[in-house]
Amino acid sequence: MTGCNLSHAVLAGTQLQAAQLAGADLRDADLSGADLMGAQLTKAQLDRCRLEGADLSDAMLSGASFLKADLSGAQLLRADLSGAILLQAQLARASLQGAILDANTQLDPKWRLVWELATNGGAWRNLAGKDLSLAGLRRANFTGAKLAQANLKQADLSEAQAMKADFSGANLNGANLQGATLTAAKFSSADLQGANLENADLSGADLRGANLFGARLENAVMLETNLSGAIMPDGSRED
Numbered sequence: 001m002t003g004c005n006l007s008h009a010v011l012a013g014t015q016l017q018a019a020q021l022a023g024a025d026l027r028d029a030d031l032s033g034a035d036l037m038g039a040q041l042t043k044a045q046l047d048r049c050r051l052e053g054a055d056l057s058d059a060m061l062s063g064a065s066f067l068k069a070d071l072s073g074a075q076l077l078r079a080d081l082s083g084a085i086l087l088q089a090q091l092a093r094a095s096l097q098g099a100i101l102d103a104n105t106q107l108d109p110k111w112r113l114v115w116e117l118a119t120n121g122g123a124w125r126n127l128a129g130k131d132l133s134l135a136g137l138r139r140a141n142f143t144g145a146k147l148a149q150a151n152l153k154q155a156d157l158s159e160a161q162a163m164k165a166d167f168s169g170a171n172l173n174g175a176n177l178q179g180a181t182l183t184a185a186k187f188s189s190a191d192l193q194g195a196n197l198e199n200a201d202l203s204g205a206d207l208r209g210a211n212l213f214g215a216r217l218e219n220a221v222m223l224e225t226n227l228s229g230a231i232m233p234d235g236s237r238e239d
Helices: 109-120
Strands: none
């Protein structure tokens, strides 16, 4: 199938593991939910392609073009993206850990930062005010990181390590923090409306004045958590 024309093809959910699609024309195709793990897509044309939830782990994507493609929720773990074009691509909650990027990879600066944090972590880094909305940062290490006033709206931080991190005033509206380790973290005046904090460890965390309206706190550990002035999930305010 190398170099074949599959533009506008509907291949949603198709099993294409290790498929040989180098140089293929897949522009405007629907590959949402497709399994392309280990596929050979070097220099393939995937502009405007639908790849939501697709698995591209370990795929060879060097020199491929994903201009305006939708990669929301896609798995790009360890994928080779050297020289790939991803400008204006949608990468909401895509998994970029371990993906290979180089100086020739064309990627919007926000998503290059997300890739860097997903792959190398952000422990003790100053990320205050950064736009990390919709970022896929599952299991990332943010120990001691400064994220005050950062935009993490609807970001995936599930199972992240963020002990002693500073999220003061951050926008975490709708963020997924399920199972995250947030001991002694600062969330004062943070927007946590609708956030998922199930099974998160908030022991010793500072949530003074935080907005937790609609947040999910089932099985969260909240030993010595400071909730003074916080708006609780039911809309009540702590004294």
